[in-house]
Amino acid sequence: MERKEIINKVLNNASTKVEAIDVVDWFADSVEGQNYLSESIDRDFYLMEESDEQDNLISPIQSAKILSDINKAIYRKRFNNNLFKAAAILIPFIFIIGAGLYFNSQVGLFGNNNYAQVHVPKGETMRILFQDGSEAYLNSDTKLFYPEKFGLKNRKVMLEGEAYFNVSSNKRRPFIVETDKTSVTVLGTSFNINAYSNNNDVEVVLDEGEIVFEAEDRNYSILPSQKAIYNKANGLTTIVNLEKSLEESIWKNNVLYFS
Numbered sequence: 001m002e003r004k005e006i007i008n009k010v011l012n013n014a015s016t017k018v019e020a021i022d023v024v025d026w027f028a029d030s031v032e033g034q035n036y037l038s039e040s041i042d043r044d045f046y047l048m049e050e051s052d053e054q055d056n057l058i059s060p061i062q063s064a065k066i067l068s069d070i071n072k073a074i075y076r077k078r079f080n081n082n083l084f085k086a087a088a089i090l091i092p093f094i095f096i097i098g099a100g101l102y103f104n105s106q107v108g109l110f111g112n113n114n115y116a117q118v119h120v121p122k123g124e125t126m127r128i129l130f131q132d133g134s135e136a137y138l139n140s141d142t143k144l145f146y147p148e149k150f151g152l153k154n155r156k157v158m159l160e161g162e163a164y165f166n167v168s169s170n171k172r173r174p175f176i177v178e179t180d181k182t183s184v185t186v187l188g189t190s191f192n193i194n195a196y197s198n199n200n201d202v203e204v205v206l207d208e209g210e211i212v213f214e215a216e217d218r219n220y221s222i223l224p225s226q227k228a229i230y231n232k233a234n235g236l237t238t239i240v241n242l243e244k245s246l247e248e249s250i251w252k253n254n255v256l257y258f259s
Contacts, residue, residue, distance in 0.1 A: 120140060137252035165191055176192060179193070179195035191204060226239055226245075
């Protein structure tokens, strides 16, 4: 019998005691089980969000109470023949609690997320790897603000300066880069953004994928080898085609380019 069928039997109170213990051990001790748990919760929370059932999510206080009730129930029925039946009923709750805590360790599920700041000194560059696998190359004199854990609905950072992003694909949680007056929304792509505060223009160049550039409450779909130029003074955005878009981000390889 496949692992997925056994898990479904446990959640439907139709499994044996041995099968239930095996499932719990698999979640706790194996990388494969933890990955399965993470993907299942990611999918389930997304479906609950789409069906406006967020009010049904278990809070940390509720989780603690449920765990306490579970422990008391198991203790009272330890030598009772109905122990397995009670445990089988409670396993779905344990699954939800454990999954919720694990999911919260990966994203800011319960809010109260703190932002960290990175400032690259003049004359230096820096590479940052985010918890979702995305990465950013920061140019000289650049500031980046990013959360300790990305949120459930999106992955948002704030930039002042220049950076090149390689974004891991996740259609359910878009990656958003905000600047003083613009923002870039992506699902998974590689692009360069120049948004120094003392420059008149904000420039975004796309190498791969597709992005949405927002300025002055207007959205612009940018394709590979295109540059979006937003003028802060007049509020106008211009889209131009580039023959060699990679030259715009050659700085991240510590190479100077003279056109």
